Amino acid sequence: MSVEIWWGSGSGPAWRVLLGAAIKGVPLESHLMSFSAGDTRSDWFRAINPRGKVPTVRDGDFVLNESLAILAWLDRKHPDPPLFGRTAEETGLVWRWALEHENHANAALGAVARPIAFGRAPYESDAVRAAIPAMHEELRRLEHAVEGGRPLVGDTLSAADLVWFCGLQFLVRAATRPAAEAFDLGLLPLADHYPSILAWVRRIEAIEGYEQTQPPHWFESDPPSPRRLS
Numbered sequence: 067m068s069v070e071i072w073w074g075s076g077s078g079p080a081w082r083v084l085l086g087a088a089i090k091g092v093p094l095e096s097h098l099m100s101f102s103a104g105d106t107r108s109d110w111f112r113a114i115n116p117r118g119k120v121p122t123v124r125d126g127d128f129v130l131n132e133s134l135a136i137l138a139w140l141d142r143k144h145p146d147p148p149l150f151g152r153t154a155e156e157t158g159l160v161w162r163w164a165l166e167h168e169n170h171a172n173a174a175l176g177a178v179a180r181p182i183a184f185g186r187a188p189y190e191s192d193a194v195r196a197a198i199p200a201m202h203e204e205l206r207r208l209e210h211a212v213e214g215g216r217p218l219v220g221d222t223l224s225a226a227d228l229v230w231f232c233g234l235q236f237l238v239r240a241a242t243r244p245a246a247e248a249f250d251l252g253l254l255p256l257a258d259h260y261p262s263i264l265a266w267v268r269r270i271e272a273i274e275g276y277e278q279t280q281p282p283h284w285f286e287s288d289p290p291s292p293r294r295l296s
């Protein structure tokens with residue numbers, strides 16, 4: 067029986083899990099949820115995951131949500147290649163990087179990306195401008211850690227890379243939208259501002275099956291909205 071996944075287009079946490087499964091070559095039975103149609107709030111989904119969040123996976127009778135928990139579970143079920151390090155030290159560092167994203171970088175990058183991506187930038191322009199230095203602080207930290215395109219920890223991609231990559235992609239997508247033109251983000255092209263991050267992005271994009279993990283609506287004309295990703 068294959069592992070089922072409920073996910074949503076543009077959800078960074080869901081994308082992490084799709085990438086982790088791709089790295090491990092684990093097939094997933096896909097259930098693509100529509101945020102705008104209210105799928106995550108539906109009774110049938112709440113019966114699977116009462117919190118109503120994606121990603122959620124089901125393997126037989128076992129149901130799990132929270133993307134980092136899912137990646138850790140997947141890693142125990144399919145240990146090779148490891149997503150949480152090969153040594154105790156690497157495991158500690160993978161968790162440290164992943165949690166630093168969750169507890170620090172996610173807010174710093176999101177403070178710039180979210181208003182732009184969700185159409186709030188014209189009303190929150192002062193807040194976006196004020197958030198730009200902290201965004202660069204996090205990106206400089208990443209640039210240094212992935213020097214030359216190397217993984218964040220050890221010599222193979224780990225959960226830490228996947229977590230930061232999905233956060234970065236949301237920011238980069240926001241930076242390419244017309245609403246971003248009102249700001250001097252100093253982000254694109256990445257090759258000029260953050261060459262090591264670009265090399266690292268290319269490494270992740272080279273994962274076999276990467277194309278199938280990309281958020282489908284990013285390739286449609288439909289703009290993201292707060293409802294879709296709230």
Ligand SMILES: N[C@@H](CCC(=O)N[C@@H](CS)C(=O)NCC(=O)O)C(=O)O
Pocket residue numbers: 074076077078079080101106107118119120121131132133134295296
């Ligand atoms: N910490 C959770 C975050 C899950 C989460 O917030 N998912 C959002 C999409 S990114 C969701 O399902 N939102 C739908 C809703 O709230 O109705 C994880 O890492 O899995």
